[in-house]
Every structure is written in structure tokens, then in C-alpha cells.
Amino acid sequence: MKAPKFQYVRAESVTDALELLDRHGDEARILAGGQSLMPTLNMRLSRPEILVDINRLDELGGVGIDGDTVRIGALARHAEVLRSDIVKDRLPLIAEAMPHVAHVAVRNRGTFGGSIALADPAAEMPACILALGATIVVQSAAGTREIAAEDYFMGLYETARRDNELLTEVRIPAQKDGSVSVFMELSRRRGDFAIAGLAAYGTLSGHRVDEMRLVYFASEDRPVVGKGAAAALTGRDWSEETKQAVAEALEGDLDPMANLSGSPAMKMHLQKVLTGRAMDAAVARAGGAA
Template identity: 45%
Template sequence: MKARAFDYRRVTSVTEALAAYAGCRGEARYLAGGQSLLPALNLRLDGPDLLIDIGRIDTLRGISVEGDALRIGALTRHAETLSSPLIVAHAPILTEAAAFMAHPAIRNLGTMGGSLALADPASELPACMRALGAVIEIAGPAGTRNVAADDYFRDLFETVLAPGELLSAVRVPLARPDIRMRFDEIARRRGDYAMVGLAAHLAFSGDVVETARLAFCSVGPTPMRAPAAESALAGRSLGPESIAAAKAALAADLAPDDDDALSAAARMHLARVLLGRVLSALGDGPQRAEAA
């Protein structure tokens, strides 16, 4: 199939992009890497009147340390996430997750902002943002606002982004020496959508877990935190007993639906297997990804 007819406009600033959206008399869409939008257009699942190409807005690019956070521009390609020394040093969970994302051709074009704006619950980056306690930076007609990742995702493919708003960057707290983090997933083939994925971020005091942030993908309509499992880990050393307790507590956190690909019971089983695998790896010490 081919996309419906639409107008196209390339912009070079956030201000110009917002103005183009506001001036559209019909529906408009922002275009970045296009790895989700273009297939939807060609299948006629989406049919905007105006496509606003933001790919040349320089202020949406760049990875930098700002104070106690790592700022990652919305136009950061997945391939950059995989290879950036700053991300490896300060948020290695993102490097690990990027290695699971589709295939090189898609990683070379897909963007951080595009993934988070789409908010596919099977995608790796949304789960990582919840595990990291990231802040989403959003530009709009009224200025820039910041939203915690825990508050950003609302429902299936639904976020707090209002019509016309543009995700401009994410801010990730810098990893401290007492932080251990890891991403892993289970898929039928490398590059396929995960049957279940897990982003884990644990803060330690010596050998004791002070706080845990566990965020799963592919188990619900949004990236899902696991507060009961997190509580089962807090205040305990990370070993067989605490890991077993966290796996048992997961029943209070997740309630996946049956679907054509996998039953709910099978997905829950895989979530427990993956949780045990990730926590066991974190119990061996801090994880640091290698730059590609």
C-alpha cells in the first residue's frame, strides 16, 4: 500500500516545529527517524494532513552531562545509544537495552524521542526510563515542562504528550558507585519484540539493597513497575532467599493478558525466570556495558 497524500514541511528549530503544528488546519505528525510512523503511513493506519520533519533540529541532538544528570537529546539514534561513551559510563542499562533493539538498519535511524513518544509497551527504552527514574523534557506552546517517567506513560500507546507538544530530551540521574543496573529480555529471536523484558536499577548500602526499581516491558499496556517485588528486595542482601521472595511477589505486580503469541501464564513464568536471571547477575557485582 501507499500512504495517503499529505503536505510535508522540514523545520530547523523547535519554535518553527511548534508553529507548523499550530498552523495546520487538519492533523499533523512530527517525523524523526520514521521507523514507526512511516510503516503506519504506508499501511494507512495513520493519515495526517501534514508531516513535520524535525530531523534537522540541532538542539534536539547531543548527549551531555548537566549537573547530576545525563541529558540525551530526542534525536539521539539507537546506534548512538549503543556506542556513546557517556551513556556507557553513566547509564549503561541503556547501552544494554539498545543491543536488543531490532536490527542495525533500524538502530541507525530510530530515535530515543520517537521510541518514547510512541510508547510501545514492548519497547525497551520506556522500561529503562522508568527503572532509571528519568525525567522527560517536553516542549510546547506554553514552554518546556518536565515529567517524571513514572507519570509519563498513561495507557497503551498513550502518554501525557498533548497535541502539538514535542519530546525534546530525557534526563537520567548519573549512576553512583553504589548503583547496579541491568537490562535483559527473552525473545524468540534476537531483534524480535521481547516476550518479556526487564530493566533493573538497584541502590546498595554495602551488600544490602536500599532501593530497587524494576520495570518490565511486554507484560502490560505500559512499561510496568513491580512495587511488590521491589519491596521484597529492600533492606535485604541480594541472594537466593531475597530473589525467591521477589519472584513470588511478582504475582501482585503483573497481570498480563492472554494473546495470540503467548498465554498470560507463560508470560508470567518468563517474567519470573527473567527476574531471577537479572537479579542473580546483579548479585555478582556492578554491571557496566561495553561500548560497541
């Protein structure tokens, strides 16, 4: 199918883009990498009146560091984030997760900001930034807002960003020295969207878990923090008994939705399996034998 008719405008500045968003409201869509937007237009799942192309706005790109905060510009391509030494050194969770995002061709065009703006429930980056306690920066003609990742993901493709707001950057606290992170997902083929997935970040002393944040994705309509599972881990040695307690707690944390990739029961099972594997890896990375 072909896309429905739309008006196309290339924004010459952020101010220009914000004015267009303000004027057209929910009839406008930002065009970033186009890797998700263009297929939805071609399948006629979306019919915006106007596309606002932000690809020439260099100020929205790049990866930088400001003290202990890594700043990823909305227009930074997935491939650029994957190559970034700052990300490798300071955000190993994202460095580990990024190769799971689609394939090389999609990563060359798709943007970090596009992934966070879209908020696909099976996407890797939303789960990672939630695990790391990031802040999402959005801008409108009225000013700038900073939204904690905890408050940002609100439902299926629904976020706290308003229609007239441009996502400009994501600020992510650098992972602390001595911390451990693990990213795992199950998908039918490498590069496909996940069937189940987990981003974990915390600290361990040998086998003992001091604290751990577990964020599950591809289960519900948004990434979900496993609070009960984390509580069942905290202050405990990672053992068969703890694994069992965490699996039971996860039943209270997650309410998986059925979709084409699996039933709720299957997704729950897979998330338990992933939690066990991720914690084995976390213990090994922290220097304990798994």
C-alpha cells in the same frame, strides 16, 4: 500498501515545528527516524494530514552531561546513544539495553525521542528511563513542561505528551557510584520486540539488597514498576527463599496482557524467570557470588 496522501513540511526551526503542531493539532505527526511512523502509514493504521520533519533541527540531537544529569536529545539516533562514552560510563543500563533495540539499520535512523514519544509497551528505552527516574522535556508554543517518567506512560501508545507538544529531550540522572543495573529480555530472535523484559537498578551490599527498582515491559500496555517485588527484596539476602517471595509478590504487581507473543500466564512465568536471572546477575556484579 502505500501510505495515504499527506502534506510534508520540513521544519526549519523548533519554533517552526511548534507552530505547525499548534495549527494542525492531532492531524499533524512529527517525523523523526520514521522507523515506526512510516510502517504505520504504509499499513494505513494512521492517517495524519501533515508530517512535520524535524530531522534538520540539530539542536534536538546529541548526548551531553550537565552535572549528574545525562541529557539525550530527542533526535539522538539509537546508534549514537549506543556509541556514546557518556552513556557507557554514566548510564550502563541504557548501554546494556540498546543493542536489543531492533537491528543496525533501524538503530541508524530510529531516534531516542521517537521511542519515548511512541511508547511501545514492548520497547526497551521506556522501561530503562522509568527505572532510572528520568524526566521527559516537552515543548509547545505555550512553553516547556517537564514530566517525570513515572507520570508519563499512561497506556497503550498513550503518554502525558499533548498533541501540540514536541518532545525535545530526556534528562536522566547518572547512575550512582556503587549502584548496579541489569537489563534482560526474551525475544524470539535478537532484535525482535521483547516477549518479556526487565530493567533493574539499585544497590546491594554483597548478597543483601539495599534497594532495587524493577521495571517490567512487554507485559502490559506500558512499562510497570514492580513495587511489591522490590519490597520483597529490600533488606533481604538474595536467596531461594527471597526468590520465592519476590515471585509471589510479582503476581500482585503484574497483570500481563495476551498478545501474539504469548498468553498472560506465559508472560508472568517469563517475568519471574527473568527476575531470578537479573538478581543473580545483580549480586554477581555487586561483587557477591551469585
